[in-house]
Amino acid sequence: SPLLNDPRMVEPLGMEYLLGSVRRDLPKWNSFIIDQNFSKELTQGLDVIGVSCVSPHLNQVRSLARSMPNTLVIVGGPHPTYEPGSFDDLMNVISIRGDGEDLLIKILKRFEESDEEINQFVYDTTTSIRNQRYVADVNNIAWPERTLGLYKNVDWSSKGYAAAFITQRGCMRKCEFCAAAGSKLRKRDLINIKEELIFLKRLGTTDLRIEDDD
DSSP: OOOTTOTTSOOOHHHHHHHHHHHHHOTTSOOOOOOTTOOGGGGTTOSEEEEEOOGGGHHHHHHHHHTOTTSEEEEESHHHHHOGGGGTTOTTEEEOOSOOHHHHHHHHHHHHHOOSOHHHHHHHHHHHHTTOOOOSOGGGSOOOOOTTOGGGGSOOOSSSEEEEEOSEEEESOOOTTOTTBTEEEEEOOHHHHHHHHHHHHHHTEEEEEEOOOO
């Protein structure tokens, strides 16, 4: 996740979406978001850690995974979507391409039920999700977990708090540099959008930053 206390950075909307899905579908899991400056002590005893990876952070993420050989590391974000083979040599890493919500829940459910060694679990799970990439109905995705108040750390508004927001996923354009290029456009229903906007208003947000892929 980006530095959460740096106003020059963006709200970690992708991580908030994933956290929202875990807390809705797997409420017994102790799930939380930490920033990229976490200490090694904070990771002690974790069964699973998820990382959003952009290309400049590839070596940093690989180093993290190597330092935690007995922890399942799930990597998503732009880099593994665009270059999915970047972690194939690390036997405790599962890469997710594209939308992560459904796949993350599937992986965690399998992890709960599995008694396999970590490397065998990674191999079997990677094989089972290889061809899955997008959530077909974006209206079924849990809203981002906003109760952490991470949007308050980002200096986007001069009069209050601004929250990151998406109305659709996917982009029909085919820009070679973009991980979302050529993905199917999937729009949220107006009712779904309105209900989340009402929720954000109740949290005290005054502005929105639209972050649609296109």
